[in-house]
Amino acid sequence: MKYAQNILQTIGNTPLVKINKLATGIDALVLAKVETFNPGNSVKDRMAVKMVEDAEADGRLKPGGTIIEGTSGNTGMGLALAAIVKGYKLVCVMSDKQSKEKMDILRAVGAKVVVCPTDVEPDDPRSYYSVSKRMAEEIPNSWYVNQYDNLSNTAAHYEQTGPEIWEQTEGKITHFVVGVGTGGTISGVAKYLKEKNPDIKIWGIDTYGSVFKKYHETGIFDENEIYSYVTEGIGEDILPKNVNFSLIDGFTKVTDKDAAVYTRKLAVEEGIFVGNSAGAAIKGVLQLKEHFKPDDVVVVLFHDSGSRYVGKMFNDDWMRERGYLDDTITKAEDLIKDHVDKPLVVVRTEELVSHAIDRLRKYKISQIPVVDTTGIVGSLDETDLFRSFIADKNIADKPVKEVMGKPYPIVKAGTSVDEISKLFSKDNQAVLVHLSEDKYHIITKHDIISSMK
Ligand SMILES: Cc1ncc(COP(=O)(O)O)c(C=O)c1O
Structure with missing residues (x-):
């Protein structure tokens, strides 16, 4: 009989799928690493379990303890699966920008959800960074995960996602394109791939309203670049330790509207029902097409599932309110x-x-x-x-x-x-x-x- 001992053992080995219609303008093979096949429906299952296991190994997380994390939902889901299988409690601190579906899903897998305002400075006591840290100090036998600066996050992708992509492309990958939030995915995959072949180019997808692109290009942390935006999961107003800028060859920024529109296009034109950062990522690949040659193999990673965005990017009223639906206005x-x-x-x-x-x-x-x-x-x-x-x-x-x-x-x-x-x-x-x-x-x-x- 072939079966997993528990749900955590089903994480990883996600498929690589060719992008067809949406890549017709691109002179290269474009392959998507579709991470919704993980049990928590996102790439974050990988790093969540790795962070928990590393914390167990060095005693930061003790039996019966409470795991606390500021999460936009996907990491929370991965942590929830780990907490259930391994017997921990979980508190997820989220910003109010995140979709209601994400909050409901976390509650469904037993997490306690605390909601904080988005439009405050990271060091404001109400920010979700500050609230998570404070709760970790106040709750006994608790462990604050901190996916931004916890390097087990990058390590998970170095150990799993990078090798999978290398093996699935038989070492033929030439470019890796991915949205950047905590930086764990891009840095872990980049480290593994560049060790295998230093010529592989690594591109990060950033949002308007985030500091990454400018910081990478100039070394300046420019607060003028920071403003609120709609795209979920990528872009930051801080520099997480998991973003290893030296491994990244460049960033391209994708607008909120394009990210939303391309999230829908992936569903209807490719049958790939994935989340908002995937829309940003595929649009980013199109923006970068001048960098690709006919024999290139471009791998783009899709972080999470479309089901988490049914009230947003997949909702016509939500799209229309923001002027994201290209209804022609002539009369x-x-x-x-x-x-x-x-x-x-x-x-x-x-x-x-x-x-x-x-x-x-x-x-x-x-x-x-x-x-x-x-x-x-x-x-x-x-x-x-x-x-x-x-x-x-x-x-x-x-x-x-x-x-x-x-x-x-x-x-x-x-x-x-x-x-x-x-x-x-x-x-x-x-x-x-x-x-x-x-x-x-x-x-x-x-x-x-x-x-x-
Ligand atoms: C939907 C989504 N896309 C992209 C990212 C960015 O991935 P990473 O944190 O590994 O940079 C995240 C995680 O924060 C996410 O939840």
Whole structure:
């Protein structure tokens, strides 16, 4: 009989799969190391178990102890499997940017999940780095894993992922491309491959909002490079010890939009249902295509599974809200499609200006059409209100009809965005679209600007 003694023994030996349609523009063989085949559905199972076993071996982790880690989910899953099989408790500290699915999955495998804010400095006491460290100090018999600086992380990839790739490509690999977060994957694989053949080129995928690329190119840790971004799993605002910059030949940055769009393309064009950093990685390979020759063998690593992103990159509403779906916006009806179901907010001629102000505030809008029993007869916007207020400080108690401006121009649903843009001016802040008999909707400057993305 052939069976594993426990789930941990099924980690590794993941397949290498040729990328077909998405690599048609590339003059080289592109192979993906698909790490979702691990039991925890990500590459992180490998390093999680290695970190636990190394800590057990040198006494940092003792029987019945509590494992504490700041994790975006995948390392947590690997640690959870190790904790279950080996009898430890697990606390995962996550930033609130991470998908809800990732948190639910960790709870499903018995971890306690603590959520921290994303948009704080790493040394802020609320950051997930600080919270994890503090919990490790406070909980007795606990061990803080610290995947960023724990070099067992790199060692796992040096011992497993690197040799697997070398053997699967029969030593023909010429380039390795992979997203960089803690740096364990890139550094471990790079060390092994460069020992085998120093000519193999190692490329890291970085995000806009992360320090890696600039630091690699200039040696400068530039805080201006740090801002929040959407892509999950890669990029950092710190320099983890696991990133061995001397083994990396270059970085390329991939935008949040491209990473999201290519995550979906991998699913629908290759049938490879993988996570957001895989989308960034394959887009990075395309960005690097000038570096590849016809006989080259390019290996790109896909870290985790698409199932962790069903509420995000695989959700049309989520994608549309961020302007990531390339719906072509050419007409009036395209401009309002996100809010067409909401009723048009209006104010009546006889209402007081204070009512109009309440409504502007409540709906977070800057302009409002004015109606009477005959239909739309005027408009009121922040500019009109400001002008009237300068002339008369008691404006709030006046009826709207005394301060309203001209009604907004009306266009048809099929009017082009170009035509509509021309209707905006210093004196005209919006345009109305006539949808059906008495149904109108409003187009604001904000709608036009959003369509430029
Ligand atoms: C989804 C995903 N992609 C990429 C990475 C980056 O891998 P590494 O930490 O080995 O650099 C991680 C881990 O942080 C991850 O969870």
